[in-house]
Amino acid sequence: MEAKLNIVKKESQISDNPYQQLIGSLMYLADLTRPDIAYSVGYLSQFNNCHNSEHWYYAKRVLRYLKGSKNVGLKYCKDGNVDIQGYVDSDWGSNSVDRKSYSGFCFMLSGSVISWGCRKQKTVALSSTEAEYMALTEGCREAVYLKNLQNEITKRLYTIVLYNDNQGAKKLSANPMFHNRTKHIDIRYHYCREVICNKIVKVDFLPTDDMPADMFTKSLVLVKHRKFMNMMGIVNVL
Structure with a gap:
């Protein structure tokens, strides 16, 4: 687009x-x-x-x-990373009609993506931090599912790293204290705090220029689009 x-x-x-x-x-x-x-x-x-x-x-x-x-497809490598890594991102109020934001996430294993999704958020975010925080919850839900699935198959237990490009959302997810600016956020979006506290997921910061999940929140220029495709293992397979 x-x-x-x-x-x-x-x-x-x-x-x-x-x-x-x-x-x-x-x-x-x-x-x-x-x-x-x-x-x-x-x-x-x-x-x-x-x-x-x-x-x-x-x-x-x-x-x-x-x-x-x-000729483009998902290319997996058997000698790739065997730990699942996640990326989550959000825009802020890009929809000109209802001003709702988009959440996007992807999870990688063995050199390519195994799960991805993008959807419009159900409520209007009042700040970019709030939009990223709600997107982080969506990513944590998917991370819990993938971790349980992998554990059932391989019996491996580890903390999934979930990358985010907003420092405010990262700090908000790690701090269970009451904030006056976040008192209106729905309870369902605080789920990520429990997951992080139980060390099921660890949130790390990643700059926006290196965030492949940015592809799931907005239409990009050609250079960034191809860059994120390569990062996610979407390459020419023929």
Whole structure:
């Protein structure tokens, strides 16, 4: 997608194009083997019931991208890192309609991603720290699931490192004390504090320029898009 693309919703569906069918097919692909289109497909899926020729154009743009990168896939290495590492990121209020933020995360094992996701947050964040904190909770939930799954298979126990690019969110997740600026945050988002306190997950800082989960929160310029693809092991496999 174009960087900083902003499409508005229409009052009703005014197009006869098979937009919904195309988005459904792209979503299937994004969930299985192509995390590099996950954000674009998730963004375009918001217009399933209110699309027109403009939305159809951008959906076909994703198809053109896939045609030009049909040899790209997930490449795993048997001598890669056997410890799961996670990356979580969030934008802040990029949606011009409801001003809600997007959360994105990915987890890597043996040189490539094994789990990823991006979704719009349920509530409006009042600051970038709050948006990152809510995204951190989503990442911790996935980390607990992956850790239990790996432990069931390999019987290995260790603390999963979850990288975040916001120092404020990192400090907030590690401090269970009451804060006047966070008293409005829903209880469900404080789940990450318990996970971190029990040493199931450890949160570390990673600069934004090296944060591959940034791909799941916004559309990027070509250079950053390809950089994060390589970091996640999404490379030419033929």
